[in-house]
Amino acid sequence: MPPLCINAPMVQVETVKWTGGPDGVLDLLDQRLLPECVERLECQTPHQVYEAIRTLAVRGAPAIGVAAAYGVCLALRNKPADAPLEESKALTAQTALYLAASRPTAVNLFTALNRIRDLAQTFEGSTAQLKVALLNEANAINCQEQQMCRDIGRHGVPLVPDGGAVLTHCNAGALATTGIGTALAPLYLAHRQGIRFTVYADETRPLLQGARLTAWELTQAGIRTVVVCDSMAATLMQAGRIQAVFVGADRIAANGDTANKIGTLGLSILARHFGVPFYVAAPSSTFDLSIAAGSAIPIEQRHADEIRCLNDKQITPPQAEVYNPAFDVTDAQNITAFITEHGILRPPFSTSIAQTLSQQKVHNE
Ligand code: MRU
Numbered sequence: 001m002p003p004l005c006i007n008a009p010m011v012q013v014e015t016v017k018w019t020g021g022p023d024g025v026l027d028l029l030d031q032r033l034l035p036e037c038v039e040r041l042e043c044q045t046p047h048q049v050y051e052a053i054r055t056l057a058v059r060g061a062p063a064i065g066v067a068a069a070y071g072v073c074l075a076l077r078n079k080p081a082d083a084p085l086e087e088s089k090a091l092t093a094q095t096a097l098y099l100a101a102s103r104p105t106a107v108n109l110f111t112a113l114n115r116i117r118d119l120a121q122t123f124e125g126s127t128a129q130l131k132v133a134l135l136n137e138a139n140a141i142n143c144q145e146q147q148m149c150r151d152i153g154r155h156g157v158p159l160v161p162d163g164g165a166v167l168t169h170c171n172a173g174a175l176a177t178t179g180i181g182t183a184l185a186p187l188y189l190a191h192r193q194g195i196r197f198t199v200y201a202d203e204t205r206p207l208l209q210g211a212r213l214t215a216w217e218l219t220q221a222g223i224r225t226v227v228v229c230d231s232m233a234a235t236l237m238q239a240g241r242i243q244a245v246f247v248g249a250d251r252i253a254a255n256g257d258t259a260n261k262i263g264t265l266g267l268s269i270l271a272r273h274f275g276v277p278f279y280v281a282a283p284s285s286t287f288d289l290s291i292a293a294g295s296a297i298p299i300e301q302r303h304a305d306e307i308r309c310l311n312d313k314q315i316t317p318p319q320a321e322v323y324n325p326a327f328d329v330t331d332a333q334n335i336t337a338f339i340t341e342h343g344i345l346r347p348p349f350s351t352s353i354a355q356t357l358s359q360q361k362v363h364n365e
């Protein structure tokens with residue numbers, strides 16, 4: 001095994017942070033402003049969290065789940081300790097429902113909110129105690145996501161090509177989680193172990209998560225990063241310059257079909273064509289066993305201006321229409337393996353996913 005480079009920097013990002021006790025605030029790194037400005041956004045109300053998720057100030061499947069869980073805690077912020085419990089429970093349920101409407105595709109959002117809702121539903125005690133219990137649950141979700149990232153990283157390290165290059169799409173790094181990322185976690189740990197590789201980061205139109213966010217966090221960790229336009233993946237693979245593709249996921253159906261950032265499907269087809277291994281890294285909170293196949297995953301449609309405008313300037317003729325789905329679904333048959341906190345899952349995925357994940361409590365119905 002290569003030597004551990006103790007001095008190799010690890011990514012240091014606090015994407016989602018709760019500050020204070022049960023009446024505290026939610027402090028987010030505002031990802032809309034990166035990489036130019038590193039600014040934080042303080043949320044004191046569920047509505048502010050809803051807007052932060054909708055506008056992608058906080059984004060990435062695991063990160064929005066954690067942010068939403070804390071967002072529910074904000075509903076009871078400053079509520080008197082002796083307020084009637086039933087009223088507080090009703091407000092909790094109503095807020096969870098409200099936050100669930102912020103984005104439709106990433107299942108982590110619903111899994112986290114349903115955990116909070118389920119806890120409140122059966123809670124007995126005072127409003128003051130409910131506030132503490134909700135915050136503890138949100139903290140638990142946060143800690144579990146962090147641990148799952150570390151475990152994904154550990155399992156994924158052997159898949160990182162020493163001396164080669166990997167291609168990634170969108171941002172499935174620290175910024176998309178509350179830990180060291182999903183698809184980028186094996187890369188951070190491999191880099192720390194002295195494995196040397198290059199990361200090609202797709203810029204990821206239209207919102208440029210790859211160019212702005214992935215490149216920002218990888219370069220800070222000292223990992224060689226080359227930003228490419230989305231349309232360059234085929235030529236890179238054809239030239240033999242990519243040894244593996246690592247991407248994250250927003251929702252994975254029981255058969256392994258995977259929703260991720262728009263463009264992932266095309267990459268998976270290219271990888272298959274050129275014989276490049278295609279890995280999807282995701283925690284168990286991203287699997288939705290209630291959905292049999294990818295065609296049932298809801299795909300978010302976003303505002304046309306994201307495509308029409310560049311730097312606030314319209315670049316398309318006014319008569320031109322725009323189509324802007326935020327995600328696509330990759331067929332399970334294009335996926336070489338899933339990297340999860342439980343280990344590497346290989347085909348047939350219906351079996352390996354069921355065997356690995358059916359034990360866990362399902363919160364996403
Ligand atoms: O629209 P975004 O930026 O939230 O999309 C994020 C992605 O598609 C990520 O790849 C996915 O959430 C995995 S994050 C670990």
